[in-house]
Every structure is written in structure tokens, then in C-alpha cells.
Amino acid sequence: MAGxxxxxxxxxxxxxxxxxxxxxxxxxxxxxxxxxTPSVCQDDTAPxxxxxxxxxxxxxQKKRSAPTTPLRDGGVAGVIGTSGPTTPVxxxxxxxxxxxxxASLTRETGPKLIRGDPTSLAKxxxxxxxPTSPPAADVSDSGLKFTHVLHNLSPxxxxxxxxxxxxxxxxxxxxxLATLSGAKTGRSPKDKRVVKDETTAAELWWGKGSxxxxxxxxxxxxxxxxxxxxxxxxDKVFVNDQYLNWDPExxxxxxxxxxxAYHSLFMHNMCIRxxxxxxxxxxxxxxxxxxxxxxxxxxxxxxxxxSTSVDINLGxxxxxxxxxxxxxxxxxxxxxxxxxxxxxxxxxSLHSGCNMGKNGDVALFFGLSGTGKTTLSTDHNRYLIxxxxxxxxxxxxxxxEGGCYAKCIDLAREKEPDIWNAIKxxxxxENVVFDEHTREVDxxxxxxxxxxxxxYPIEYIPNSKIPCVGPHPKNVILLACDAFGxxxxxSKLNLAQTxxxxxxxxxxxxxxxxxxxxxxxxxxxxxxxxxxxxxxxxKYAAMLAEKMQAQGATGWLVNTGWSGGSYGxxxxxxxxxxxxxIDAIHSGSLLNATYRKTDIFGLEIPNEVEGVPSxxxxxxxxxxxxxxxxxxxxxxxxxxxxNFETFTNHKIGDDGNxxxxxxxxxxxx
Numbered sequence: 001m002a003g004x005x006x007x008x009x010x011x012x013x014x015x016x017x018x019x020x021x022x023x024x025x026x027x028x029x030x031x032x033x034x035x036x037t038p039s040v041c042q043d044d045t046a047p048x049x050x051x052x053x054x055x056x057x058x059x060x061q062k063k064r065s066a067p068t069t070p071l072r073d074g075g076v077a078g079v080i081g082t083s084g085p086t087t088p089v090x091x092x093x094x095x096x097x098x099x100x101x102x103a104s105l106t107r108e109t110g111p112k113l114i115r116g117d118p119t120s121l122a123k124x125x126x127x128x129x130x131p132t133s134p135p136a137a138d139v140s141d142s143g144l145k146f147t148h149v150l151h152n153l154s155p156x157x158x159x160x161x162x163x164x165x166x167x168x169x170x171x172x173x174x175x176x177l178a179t180l181s182g183a184k185t186g187r188s189p190k191d192k193r194v195v196k197d198e199t200t201a202a203e204l205w206w207g208k209g210s211x212x213x214x215x216x217x218x219x220x221x222x223x224x225x226x227x228x229x230x231x232x233x234x235d236k237v238f239v240n241d242q243y244l245n246w247d248p249e250x251x252x253x254x255x256x257x258x259x260x261a262y263h264s265l266f267m268h269n270m271c272i273r274x275x276x277x278x279x280x281x282x283x284x285x286x287x288x289x290x291x292x293x294x295x296x297x298x299x300x301x302x303x304x305x306x307s308t309s310v311d312i313n314l315g316x317x318x319x320x321x322x323x324x325x326x327x328x329x330x331x332x333x334x335x336x337x338x339x340x341x342x343x344x345x346x347x348x349s350l351h352s353g354c355n356m357g358k359n360g361d362v363a364l365f366f367g368l369s370g371t372g373k374t375t376l377s378t379d380h381n382r383y384l385i386x387x388x389x390x391x392x393x394x395x396x397x398x399x400x401e402g403g404c405y406a407k408c409i410d411l412a413r414e415k416e417p418d419i420w421n422a423i424k425x426x427x428x429x430e431n432v433v434f435d436e437h438t439r440e441v442d443x444x445x446x447x448x449x450x451x452x453x454x455x456y457p458i459e460y461i462p463n464s465k466i467p468c469v470g471p472h473p474k475n476v477i478l479l480a481c482d483a484f485g486x487x488x489x490x491s492k493l494n495l496a497q498t499x500x501x502x503x504x505x506x507x508x509x510x511x512x513x514x515x516x517x518x519x520x521x522x523x524x525x526x527x528x529x530x531x532x533x534x535x536x537x538x539k540y541a542a543m544l545a546e547k548m549q550a551q552g553a554t555g556w557l558v559n560t561g562w563s564g565g566s567y568g569x570x571x572x573x574x575x576x577x578x579x580x581x582i583d584a585i586h587s588g589s590l591l592n593a594t595y596r597k598t599d600i601f602g603l604e605i606p607n608e609v610e611g612v613p614s615x616x617x618x619x620x621x622x623x624x625x626x627x628x629x630x631x632x633x634x635x636x637x638x639x640x641x642x643n644f645e646t647f648t649n650h651k652i653g654d655d656g657n658x659x660x661x662x663x664x665x666x667x668x669x
Contacts, residue, residue, distance in 0.1 A: 090279070090280045091115055094115075094149075094151055094241075094282075095113045095114075095115055095149060097282075097283070097284060097285075098110075098113060098149055098151070098239050098255075098257070099111060099112075099113050101255060101257060101285070101288050102147075102228055102231060102232055102237075102257065103228075104225060104228055104229065104232070105221055105224070105225055106225070111147050111232045112145070112146045112147070113146065113147055113148070113149050114146045114147070114148045114149065115148070115149050115151060116148055116149075116150070117148060117150065117161075117236065118148045118235045118236050147231075147232055147234060147235070147236065147237060148235060148236040148237075149236070149237060149239050150236055150237070150238045150239065150264070151239045151241070152239070152240060152241060152242075152268075152274075152279060153238070153261075153264060153268075155265060155268065155425070155426040158177075158238075158261045158264055158265040158268070159171070159177055159261075159265075161238075161261035162177060162179060162260075162261035162262055162265070163177075165261070166179065166260060166261060166262060168180035169261075169262065170434070170439060171439065172423075172429060172432075172434055172439045172440070172441050173434075173438055173439045173440045173441070174423055174424050174441075175424045175425035175426075175427075176423045176424060176425070176426075176427040176428070176429045176441075176454070177262070177265065177427070177428055177429065178429040178432055178434060178439075178441070179262040179428060179429070179430060179431075180430075180431055180448070181262075181325045181326045181327060181430055181431055182293075182294075182324070182325040182326075183324075183325075184308065184323075184324040184325060184326040185326060185430075185431050185448065185449035185451050186326060186328070186449070186451045187326060187328055187329055187332060187531070188306075188308050188310065188324055188326075188329070189211060189531050190213075190305065190306075191305065191306055191308040191309050191310055191323075191324075192211070192213060192310045192311075192312075193213050193214070193215035193219075193220075193303060193309060193310065193311045193312070194212045194213065194214060194215065194311075194312050194313075194314070194534075195214075195215055195216065195217055195220050195311070195312065195313040195314065195315065195316075196214035196215070196216065197217060197315055199314075199315065200314055200315070203340075203534075203535065204340070204534050204535065205533070205534065205535055205536040205537070208646055209526070209530075209646040209647075211530055211531045211532070211533065212534065214303075215302075215303040215311060216302070216303070217313070217315075218302075219301060219302050219303050219304075220311050220313045220316075220320070222298075222301055223297055223301065223309055223311050223320050223322060224290065224311075224313075224318065224320050226292070226295070226297065226298065226322065227290040227291075227292035227295070227320045227321070227322055228290060228292075230259075230292045230294075230295040231257060231259060231290065231292055234259055237257055237258065237259060238256075238257070238258045238259070238260070238261060238263065238264035239255065239256070239257050239258075239264075240254075240255065240256040240258075240264055240267045240268060240271065241253070241254075241255050241274065241279060241282045241285065242254055242256070242267065242268070242271035242272055242273060242274060242402070243271060243272040243274060243278075243402075244271060244272065244334060244338060244400050244401070245272075245338070245342075245391055245398055245399075245400050246272060246398040246399050246400075246402075246467045246468040246469050247391060247393060247395070247398035247469060249393075249395075250342070250345060250347060250391065250393060250398075251272070252286045252287060252337075252338070252341065253282060253283070253284075253285045253286045253287075254271060254285055254286065254287045254288070254289070254334060255285035255287070255288045255289070256271075256288075256289045256291065256330060257288065257289065257290050257291065258289075258291040258293075259291065259292065259293075259294050260291075260293075260294070260325065262325075262327065262428065263291055263293075263325075263327055263330065265426075265428055266327040266330070266331075266428050266455050267327075267330055267331075269402070269403040269426070269427070269428060269455045269456055269457050270330075270331050270401055270402060270403040270405060270455055271334075271401065271402050271403075272401070272402035273402055273457075285317075286317060287317045287318070287319070287334070287337055288317065288318050288319070289318075289319045289320075289321065289330055289333065289334070290318065290319070290320050290321065291321045291330060292320070292321060292322055293321045293322065293323065293324050293325040293326075293329070294325060295322060295323070296308070296322060296323040297309040297322035297323050306323070307322075307323040308322065308323035308324045309321075309322045309323060310322075310324065310329050310333060312333060312336065312337065314337070314340055317337075319333050319334075319337070321333075327428070327430065327455070328405065328453070331401075331405060332531070332532055335349075335351070335389050335400065335529075335532045336532045336533070336534055338389070338391070338400055339532055339533050339534045339535065339540075340534040340535070342391055343535060343539065343540070343543065345393075346393075346394070346543075347391050347392065347393040347394075348391065348392040348393075348540065348543040348544060348547060349389070349390075349391055349400070349540075350364065350366075350389070350390045350391070350392060350527075350544075351366070351388065351389060351527065351528050351529030351532060352364045352365055352366045352373075352388075352389075352390055352528070353365035353367075353373050353374065353376075353377030353378075353386065353387050353388065354377065354384075354385040354386050354390050354397055354399070354470070354473075355377050355378075355379055355382040355383060355384050355385060356382060356383045356385055356465060356470045356471075357381075357382050357383075357586055358381075358382075358383075360470070360471055361474045361475075361586065362385070362396070362397055362470045362471055362472065362473040362474060362475075363377075363382075363473060363474065363475040363476075363477055363585070363586060364390070364392075364397070364473045364475070364476045364477065365377040365477050365479060366476070366477065366478045366479060366502065366505075366528040367478070367479030367480070367481075367507070367528060367560075368479075368481075368505065368507040368523060368525055368528060369407075369507075370481050370507065370509065371479035371480060371481045371507050371560055372479060372481070372560045372575070372578065373387075373479055374387055374406065374407075374416075374419075375416070375575070376477075376479070376560075376578065376579070376582055378416075378418055378461075379582075380463060382463070382586070383463055383464070383465040383470075384458070384461050384463055384464045384465065385397060385398075385399055385464075385465050385468050385469070385470050386399030386400070386401060386404075386458065386468055387404045387406070387458075388401065388404070388405065389401050392472075392473070392544075392547055396469060396470055396471040396472050397469065397470050397471075397472070397473060398468060398469045398470075399458070399468030399469070401458070402457060402458060402468075403455055403456055403457045403458050404419075404422070404454075404455070404456055404458055404460075404461065405453055405454075405455050406419045406422075406453065406454045406455075406456075407451070407452070407453060408423075408429065408432060408441075408443050408452040408453055408454050409443065409444075409446065409450050409451070409452050410443055410444050411443040411454075412443070418461050418462065419454065421460075421462075422454065422456045422460035422461060423441075423454050423456065424456075424460070426456065426457065426460075427454055427455065427456040427460070428454065428455040428456070429441065429452070429453075429454055430452060430453040430454070430455070431448040431449045431451070431452050431453070432445075432448070432452045433445035433447050433448060472547070472551040472553070473548075473551070473553050474551075474552075474553055474554070475553060475554055475556060475585050475586070476498060476544070476548060476553055476554070476555045476556070477556045477558055477582070477585065478493075478498070478501050478502060478528075478555065478556065478557050478558070479507075479558050479560055480501075480506050480507050480508075480557065480558070480559050480560070480561065481507045481508060481509075481559070481560050481561040482506075482507070482508055482559045482561035482562060482636075483508035483509070483510050483520030483561050483562055483566060483567040484508055484520050484522075484561075484562070484566050484567075484632050484635070484636050485561065485562035485563055485564065485565050485566045485567070485569075485570040485619065485622075485623070485632065486619050486629060486632050486633040486636055487557070487559040487561070487601070487603075487619065487636075488557075488559060488598065488603060488605045488617060488618065488619055489558065489559050489563065489573055489577065489578070489581060489612065489616055489617060490556065490557075490558055490559075490581045490584075490585075490590070490605065490606060490609060490612075490617070491556065491557040491558075491598075491603035491604060491605055492554065492555070492556060492590065492595060492603075492604045492605075492606070493554075493555035493556060493557055493603070493604075494555070494665070495545045495548060495549060495555070496545075496661045496662055496664065496665035497555065497557075497602075497603070497665040498544070498545065498548065498555030499538075499541040499542070499544065499545050499661075499662045499665065500644075500662050500663075500665040500666050501555075501557055502527060502528070502540075502541050502544060503526055503527065503537045503538060503541050503644070503647060503662065504524055504526075504640060504643060504644065505524055505525040505526050505527055505528040505529070505530065506522065506523070506524055506640065506643075507522075507523050507561075508520040508521060508522050508523065508561060508567075509521050509523050510567045520566055520567050522636070522639045522643075524643040526647075527540050527541070536647075537647060538647060538659065538662070541662070554591065556585055556590075557603065558578065558581060558582070559573065560573060560575075560578050561573065563616045563619065563622045564616070564622035564623055564624070565622075565623060565624075565625075565628075566632060570622070570623075573616065576611075577611070577612045577613070577616070580609060580610065580611035580612050581609055581612060584609050584610060589610070590606055590609070593606040593607065593608065593609070594606070594607045595607070596618075598618075598619075599633075600633055600634070600637050600667050600668065600669050601633075601637065601666075601667050602665075602667075602668060605617055605618060634669060636667075637667035637669050640666060640667050641666065641667060644663070644666060648663065
């Protein structure tokens with residue numbers, strides 16, 4: 001059947017395009033046209049955008065930041081890329097400072113720098129560069145080019161840089177930036193080097209047990225040159241100018257030069273973020289990191305044992321990173337620097353958590369991985385000063401960092417709600433696995449690594465105390481997860497015992513099901529952070545005892561591990577009981593308790609703690625096999641004594657009496 005007729009069969013349906021246009025009602029736009037009634041939906045109208053290209057249109061999408069820092073003459077700092085004053089004084093000063101930081105040791109001047117993204121069409125500030133003579137014959141290509149400096153970018157800008165240019169960068173369902181650290185998913189302590197010169201040879205801890213592996217000045221300069229030349233060869237580098245230590249009298253100005261937006265955002269979160277006014281007057285940094293981790297070191301260079309090298313030169317106040325993109329190297333490298341510089345000011349640097357009660361009572365928490373340091377120092381009834389690195393000065397405690405670096409493996413909202421909720425826009429998620437469609441993270445997935453991490457600003461924790469400072473601590477809590485099951489859940493320590501257990505830094509790890517092994521393995525880490533300390537552990541211990549004595553602080557040893565037997569036969573001490581113990585420490589009620597002393601370790605244990613079964617306070621009472629308890633107790637005591645032999649030859653003071661006191665505070669058998 002033919003389909004040419006209309007529905008009523010009234011003739012040919014086809015007609016010309018012109019006729020079709022004429023058939024449509026015209027829209028009247030002349031002045032004086034009747035205004036439509038409000039009931040009719042109207043199209044939004046606007047004048048045309050004045051642009052010639054799509055790039056120009058996109059340039060209108062982002063408004064320029066309003067200047068915030070007045071100039072000394074009363075004017076206002078100009079905005080880069082606008083008419084009028086084109087270069088703020090601070091921008092030119094910053095570029096000159098960064099150029100000096102990136103100067104090669106074989107050239108008199110630093111590289112030519114431009115501020116801004118190389119893909120931007122806007123005019124940018126640059127370091128004036130007037131050649132005084134023709135280029136030398138040995139000048140490199142990188143010496144003839146401009147390097148763009150992306151200085152203290154915001155998290156949003158760094159997101160854009162990472163997603164656009166760094167493969168493996170994605171936005172997760174909660175808004176965090178998921179990224180990869182490459183082949184290295186953890187620190188490389190065997191590749192860490194410290195320059196040994198006349199000063200550091202006398203001051204630092206070297207030899208058996210020390211984390212400090214020496215290198216000479218010349219080898220450091222070779223690696224520095226390699227890193228600087230690599231950074232100068234790039235089209236752009238990221239530069240962070242930030243602070244360490246919330247104590248304004250003792251803060252450190254640090255500069256981080258890196259090749260990845262991921263590294264820049266990580267340090268933006270982990271260091272203290274300056275205000276625009278502070279950035280204006282930042283000046284010369286006290287310490288500089290050259291992170292060329294995407295480029296390897298030369299394995300044939302003296303002192304190198306792999307293509308990775310993390311080098312610290314305390315004399316030059318510089319750190320060089322080659323062959324590893326793991327961001328934690330920067331964080332812990334700076335922590336090591338603080339462990340050297342702060343004691344020179346009679347300030348104790350500590351690898352600890354720290355919180356404060358509503359009445360101003362401060363507690364320090366020391367503990368290795370798995371002891372519950374993060375869980376117990378994060379208390380909704382107390383303010384969080386910091387979760388990892390602190391200083392104890394003459395005025396009180398202060399957080400070294402501006403952020404938190406939390407483990408994410410098996411993270412659950414129910415167990416760690418604060419960390420879970422902190423993983424949002426601005427947070428860096430390292431090496432996590434997520435759904436390719438929904439971008440929801442599976443925190444139980446270890447496909448990339450078990451060492452998955454989240455780095456976020458400390459203000460993402462609701463009960464954080466800003467600024468992150470507090471008065472002198474009242475309690476120093478040493479945490480141990482004793483899988484042997486022989487240490488009491490709570491012990492009060494005298495000063496010598498506090499020093500002994502602080503230097504020991506004990507916990508016990510469970511081997512798990514690997515090849516059927518069930519035996520606990522003792523782990524000792526001096527000062528609960530041996531990998532980061534610079535001086536001999538006894539020096540930090542003596543400073544800790546001195547400050548505790550001056551402020552009347554009390555030391556406590558808390559076992560969060562096993563009771564009633566070792567791992568495999570006993571049971572883990574309930575977290576609810578440990579929290580009751582910590583609450584009793586905070587309240588001061590344990591100071592009024594009655595105590596009895598244990599055998600071998602000579603620890604004082606309370607007769608009762610509210611909310612904690614009395615039969616677990618004395619470990620032997622919880623063991624069915626008393627002989628097995630004694631054997632296990634002696635075994636652990638021998639492990640402590642063997643570990644402490646590393647420190648027995650170091651004398652504190654002229655007469656060494658304090659050293660003898662510390663030794664006497666250990667196990668006696």
C-alpha cells in the first residue's frame with residue numbers, strides 16, 4: 001500500500017524545504033514585542049561571549065585569584081597575565097630563590113625559570129636573564145630553555161595536573177586522588193645515605209644498629225648534580241615552600257622540588273601550609289629536597305648498591321631522592337632532619353602520637369606498627385595534636401607535621417571512622433585498588449601492595465587541635481603488642497625503666513600462617529623509630545627522662561597483645577579493656593592505685609583497674625600452664641638483654657652513672 005497520502009488522504013505529503021520554513025511561526029525579537037505571560041517557559045538569554053577560539057573560551061572559565069598581600073608602598077600586588085603591574089615582587093623573588101636552589105654546581109647561575117603551566121596561554125612571570133657572553137661550548141640543551149615553575153599549587157590545580165599528565169591518577173568515589181608510587185611501594189632503608197663529614201662523624205650514631213649509612217661529600221654532589229640536571233631538563237617542576245613544626249619559634253622552612261603533582265600534593269598535605277603573607281616573606285629555605293625519584297641513580301657511583309638512593313647532607317641542608325617515587329621518603333627524610341636539628345636546640349623530637357584532654361592534660365603515645373598507637377591516640381573525648389611526629393620543647397609539645405599519613409589496608413568505617421571520613425577531596429590515596437566503573441576503593445585488596453596509605457591535612461580530623469600545640473605532657477605511654485603473652489596489660493614505670501623500654505622499642509609480630517609458623521617474633525626499634533633517628537638512642541632517652549622529671553610526667557607500659565598464653569594458645573587483650581586502662585591513665589586514678597612488683601622485669605602492676613578483670617592484670621594468673629609462663633618470660637627477657645647489648649658501650653655523661661641506671665632497669669635473672 002502506498003504511503004504518499006496524508007492521514008485524511010488529502011493529497012501529496014511532500015513539500016519543499018522553503019515551504020517548510022515558511023510554515024513555522026516566526027519568533028518576534030524586535031523592541032516593543034509583547035512580553036510573554038509568566039506561565040510560558042522562556043529560554044535563558046545572554047549576550048554573546050567575546051572570544052575567537054575555544055581556548056579563549058576556556059580561559060574565561062577560571063577567574064583570577066584576588067591579590068591578598070599589600071605591597072609596601074600601599075599598592076596592591078599585580079596579577080600575572082593582566083595589564084598593569086604584571087609581576088608581583090614575591091613572584092620574581094620566589095623564582096630567583098628557586099633558580100638558586102636548582103643551580104648546578106658546575107654553572108655559576110641557576111636555570112631560567114617561568115612561573116606557570118607550560119600549556120597555559122597566559123603571560124607568565126619569569127626570571128630576567130641577560131646573557132653577558134655567548135653560550136659556552138659545553139652548555140646543555142636544558143641550559144638554553146625555560147623551566148616552568150608550578151609554585152604552591154592548590155589541591156584542585158594539582159588534581160588537574162596529576163589526572164592530565166600522570167598515568168595511574170584517578171578521582172575516587174569519595175573525591176580523593178588515587179595514584180601509584182611506581183615500583184617502590186615503601187621506604188628503601190638500605191638505600192638511605194647520610195654524608196659523613198667532620199661534624200657528623202662526631203655527632204651522629206654510626207656503626208652496629210644505626211640506621212645511618214655513610215657516604216662522602218663528593219658522592220652526594222654527584223647524585224645532587226644528577227637530580228638537578230634531570231629536574232632542569234623537564235618542561236615544568238613543582239615547588240612547595242612550607243613549614244615543619246607548629247611551634248612558631250622553632251619551625252623550619254622547607255622547599256620541595258619535584259617532578260610529579262602527586263608528590264607536590266602529598267607534601268602540601270603533610271607539611272604545614274603557609275598563609276599568603278607568610279609565603280610572601282618566605283625567603284631562603286632552611287632545608288631543600290630535590291625529588292628526582294623518576295630518574296635512577298648511577299649504580300656504578302661509589303656507595304650505591306642499587307638504582308635507588310635517598311641522600312641527606314646535613315651540612316648543605318639538602319636531600320636528594322633518585323630511583324624511588326614513594327612519597328613517604330620525603331616525609332621520613334625530613335623527620336630524620338628534625339631528629340638532628342631539634343636536639344641542638346634542646347628540643348626532643350619524638351615518633352609518637354599525641355592528644356590532649358578537655359582540661360589540658362597531654363599524653364604521648366609511642367608504639368610500633370600493630371600496637372594500636374593510632375587507634376588509642378584517636379579519642380573522640382580528647383583533642384588530637386598529631387598522630388606521628390612531635391617536638392617537646394621548654395614551652396610544651398608541638399606537631400611537626402600538617403597532616404596525617406594513615407595505613408589503609410582493611411580500613412573500615414566502623415573501625416576507623418575518622419580516617420574513613422578524611423578520605424575525601426584533597427586526600428592522596430597511594431597504591432589502592434578501586435572499581436573501574438564506580439571508583440569505589442576496596443581497602444582489603446592487596447594487589448598492588450599491603451602498604452596502602454592515605455595522606456590528608458590534619459584538619460580533616462574533626463577533633464584535631466589547631467594550631468597543633470599543647471602544654472607539657474603528663475603521661476608518656478609506651479605501647480607493646482606482646483604476642484608472647486607475658487607482659488602485664490598495664491605497668492607503671494620509673495624514669496630508668498621508661499628510658500630502658502623507650503630505648504628498646506619492643507613489640508612482637510606474629511608470623512602468621514606462612515609455612516605453618518605460629519611462633520611470635522620479637523621486634524625492637526630504638527626510640528620506637530630507629531629508622532629515623534640520627535643521634536645515639538640514649539641521647540633521646542636522657543632528654544625524655546630530663547623533661548619527664550622536670551614536668552612530673554609519669555611513664556606507663558601498656559601491653560595490647562596477648563594474655564593467658566602466647567599467640568596460638570592465649571587470647572588478644574580486648575580493646576575495650578585497653579581503652580579502660582588508657583582512660584584510667586588520663587583521669588589520674590591509676591596514680592592513687594596500689595601496686596605490686598613482678599618478677600624478672602620488675603614492673604609495677606596495679607591491683608585493680610575499673611572495668612578490667614583483675615585476673616589478667618597479673619599475667620601468670622591468666623596462664624593455665626605456670627611452667628610454660630616462666631619459660632616464656634625468661635625467653636623474652638633474654639631477647640631484651642641481647643637487643644640491649646648494642647647500647648651498653650655508650651656512656652651518658654662523664655661518669656656514665658645514668659647508663660648503669662638504665663641497664664639496671666632491664667630484666668634481672
